[in-house]
Amino acid sequence: MEKNTIEHFYENTPYKNTGAGGPLLPDGISKEIGHFNVFRSSEIITQFKLRQVMPYNRRMYYKISLLDGRNRAEYADKVIDIDKYALLFASPKVPYNYIPLDEKQEGIFCIFTPEFLVQTKSGVVPDELPIFAPGSFPVFILDEAQAQEIKALFEKMHAELEGSYAYKYDLLRNYLLELIHYGQKLQPDTSLYVTNTSASRTTSLFIELLERQFPIASANQKTMLRTAKDYAERLSVHVNHLNKVLKEQTGKTTTELIQNRILQEAKILLRQTDWNISEIAFSLGFEEVAHFSNFFKKHVSLSPLSFRE
Known part of the structure; x- marks a missing residue:
């Protein structure tokens, strides 16, 4: 449940x-x-x-x-x-x-x-x-x-x-x-309302929201938040403000943090499940298998199948 x-x-x-x-x-x-x-x-x-x-x-x-x-x-x-x-x-x-x-x-x-x-x-x-x-x-x-x-x-x-x-x-x-x-x-x-007084609080809420998208427990489960705009809207802040805060606090942009976490989950699913590449791509929010393969190869220098093997 x-x-x-x-x-x-x-x-x-x-x-x-x-x-x-x-x-x-x-x-x-x-x-x-x-x-x-x-x-x-x-x-x-x-x-x-x-x-x-x-x-x-x-x-x-x-x-x-x-x-x-x-x-x-x-x-x-x-x-x-x-x-x-x-x-x-x-x-x-x-x-x-x-x-x-x-x-x-x-x-x-x-x-x-x-x-x-x-x-x-x-x-x-x-x-x-x-x-x-x-x-x-x-x-x-x-x-x-x-x-x-x-x-x-x-x-x-x-x-x-x-x-x-x-x-x-x-x-x-x-x-x-x-x-x-x-x-x-x-x-x-x-x-x-005391605004913009705690960049660390904004960062903490973002990280917690990001982590709550995972782990992917079923091939029918799909990550609902995929973009910096998605997270900014859920946190009720402007996307530029969120990006600025995260860059100052972590050294990475909102998109980089999201992509790194998706990549981490992709590696886990490739290693620990027998789901096919299409199922993994869907669960991680990619509409096309090719988009997922290109994303993975760009960051790992291997195709998803090569990494699994």
Whole structure:
């Protein structure tokens, strides 16, 4: 099972197969209507004693959090320090490090899959919403009144999950959209964002994202990120900025680092599998076998077949 799916999330919480608001959706239903649940931060952190630093990973779900406590959110090109209240929007496309700065966390958050919102009459696609777009401001500092307003909305969600109303998931979608629109109406205070202060953090996130494309475990698996632009978009930074940072930090360009890692994986697959050259080329993102052969020969001075033999 791929890590950081909804199932993996539950495996790493004290709720296992139940969830904070009651049981998970029955087998078969979740795939059709998506998944939604609400959790209290204090239950997750204190009961299960999750490690404090929650590093970047490829979550396959969306998350909206009302933070109540000292926290820090680190992105590739900005850092947001939170003293008390904040509203945080997280999507699978934008990596970040989340660091609680004290044990007392009284926030609340919800998780949901894109399929859950698609079920609305308007067929809302989360990736098309401004709040989840790469490069958007993902964290909003709240005052006391705003925090209580958001908390009340989360509490409605929590209570509805425990109820037996036949159309409760329709109502939950309305609450979720209300929360999303609340965030989109907030004007960010850009002074809270410390930009370009940590080239090493950007480099670290890039390397981790690159490594998560590997290893290739199946001939049907395909590397999805192939170009410097792909990585820059996923990290929510400009491709020129990413290239400049990596060149300063590693002495290599973004493209060189990507190609070196693909070449390393190609050698492993040629030596340790019986896949044919076409299967290896496909899994590494090459549309044509000839393109892969030319790439390999350029860097190794041998054809893939000669290297294997």
